[in-house]
Amino acid sequence: MADISIRDVRKSYGKDEVIHGVNLDIQTGEFVVILGPSGCGKSTLLRMIAGLEDITSGEITIAEKVVNHLEPRERGCAMVFQNYALYPHMTVADNIGYALKVAGMPTAERIEKVKQVASSVGLTEFLDRRPGVLSGGQRQRVAMARAIIREPEVFLFDEPLSNLDAKLRVQMRHEIRRIHNRVKATSVFVTHDQHEGMTLADRMVIMNKGTIDQVGTPEEVYNAPATTYVAGFIGSPAMNFLPGRVLASHAAVVLEEGSSLPIPSQAAQTMDGKLVQIGARPEALSLCRPGSGTLTATFEFYEELGSEGLHHLKIEDVQFSVLSENKMRLDEGTQIGVTIPQEALHIFDADTGRRIEISDPIHAIETA
C-alpha cells in the first residue's frame, strides 16, 4: 500500500512562492501524470514527494506516513531523472545495482538480481559498459532498470523521455506503461508533453503557475476542461476561443462579430449578460458554404496532416482552426462558413476562466 496524499503543500524560494497550496490524492498502484508547461512547479512538486526539496508548508504522506522530514532513502521512492543521472564512472551493472549495494545485499545475490532486471529491459549485453558509450535509449533503460531493481512502492518520473527523439519516445512510453502494468507501483510522471500525459495516465493533474487547475482522467480533461488554461493546453491542435456575451433574450451566446450560438434557455436565463469565452475544438467543427454555418470566417492557410486537413481561419482578429477530412483548397481571403455543433461548445467565465457547465458533456458527445 503506497497511496500518496498531498495536503495544502506550498513551496517558497525566499519570498517567491512557486507552489501555492496544492492538494492531491494518489491511490495505490495508480499512474498519475502531472502535466504543465516549464516553470509551472510540476518538477518541484515531484521533488518534494521524492524528498529532494524541502516542503515550505503543508504535509505529504506516503502510505499513511508523514514524510515531510524524512530523507529520500526513507521514503521508499525510486526516481528516473530527466538527464538519467547515471553514474559515469560505474558500469551499467554497477549503476543498476548501486541501490542494492548501498543496502548491503550480498554480492552474488546482487549480481543475479542485476542480470534479471537488465534482461527484462534488454540490457544484458551492455552490463559491463560505461554509460558514456550508450545511446540515449539505452541510457534511458539503465535509468529505468536502476529504479525497478529496488522494487519501490512509488515510482517518480521527472520528464524522463524529453531527451529522446520522437520515435524512441513513443517506444519508451509503451515500455513504461508495460512496466507499470507488471510492477503495479504507484507512479507519478511529470511531463510537459500532452501526448505522453494522455496516453500514460490513469489520471492527469494539470498544473498552471503553481496551482492545480484540474485533476481527472484523460477523457475528463479532454472533454470537460475545467479552465480555459486546461482547454488550451490539452488537445492538438489547440482549442479555439471566441469572446462573447450570454443573452437570455436570444437563448444564446452572442459573439462580437454578431453571430449567435444557441445554448439551453435555462442556462441562458441564469447568466444573462455574462461575458464568456466560447471554446470549440478544431476536430469538432466542420466547414460549410459561407452563410450556412454557425459563423463566417476568412480563410488564411491550409496545413496537410495526411489523414486530415487543418484549415486556419480568422474571425475578426481571432485565430481559428478547423480540423476535418475536408481537404478543399481555398484562396487566401475567401469567406467560408463554420458549423459548430451545440454539444461541441465549451463555455468559460471570461473573468475567472472557469468552466460553466451547461449540460453533461459526456452525454452530449454520446448523443452526437
Add this chain to the structure above:
Amino acid sequence: MRRAYFKNNWIAALVVAPQLLIIFVFFYWPSSQALYWAFTLEQPWGGGNEWVWFENFAYLLSDDRYWQSVRVSTVYALATTALAMGMALILALFADRQLRGYKSFRIGLIWPYAVAAPAIGLAFRFIFNPSAGVASYLNYAFPDFWDPIMNGSHAMTMVIIAGAWKQVSYSFIFFLAGLQSIPRSLTEAAAMDGARPMRRMMDIQLPLLTPTFFFLLVINITDSFTDSFGIVDTMTSGGPARATNLMVYKIYEDGFRGLDYSGAAAQSIILMILVISLTFIQFRYVERRVHYT
C-alpha cells in the same frame, strides 16, 4: 571551442611578441645559461671558466649533502602536497554543501592564495616561535615540547605547515569548481538510491573528482619542489643543521653564499629535469586512466 584566424600574420606576431620576449628573457635565456654553466667550472670572482663536461654532476651525485637535500625536499613535497590537498578537499566538500555563510567562507579561503610566500613565512615564524609566539604557550605547559630552532624535525614540520597553508587555497578553488561541476542530479540519484551524505561522497563525488585530483597532484608536487624558497628563507634559512635545506634553497646557498656557480647551475638543471619528468609521468601514465567518457 571557436578559434580565431588572422589573415594578417604580422598582427598576430605583434600581439604575441611581448609574451615571447618575456618567456625568452626570463626562461629560455637563463635556462640555457644554467645549462652552459652546469658543464663548466666558473671561477668564484669571475675571470673565465673551464669546460669540465659532467664533473659538476658527478661531484653532486657523490655528495652526501646533496642527497640529504633531495631527501628533505621529497619529504617536504609529499607532506605539503598531502596536507594541502587533504585540507583543501575537506574545505571544498564543506563549501560545496552550501551551509549557512558558505559564500564568505569561500572568499576567505581563496584569499591566502594572494599572500606572498615570504609574508606567510614571517607570519608562521611568529606563530611557531618557541619563546615568543603562540607556540610558546605549548612550551610553557610542556617544557621543551617545541623547538624548531634546535630540532630539525620540528623545523621541518613548521615549514611543511606554512607551505601547505600557502597551497591550500589554490587546490581549494579547483576542488570546489570540480565538485560544483558534478551534476547535482547524480548526488540526488545516489540519495534516492539510499546513500547517505558520507557514502555519496565516497562513491560519487570523490571518484568523479579524480581528474581534478591528479591535476592538482602534479601542480602541488611541482610547486613544492620549486616554490618553497620564500618560506624556507624567512623561517629557517635551511637549518637547523640543514634539516630544511630543500633543493631550491641549496641552489641559492651554494650559488650566492658559497659562490659555487657551476655547482648551483648543475643542481638547478637536475631539479628542472626532475620536475619535467614528474609532470610527464603524471600526465602521461596517471591522468590517462581517470577520464570517463
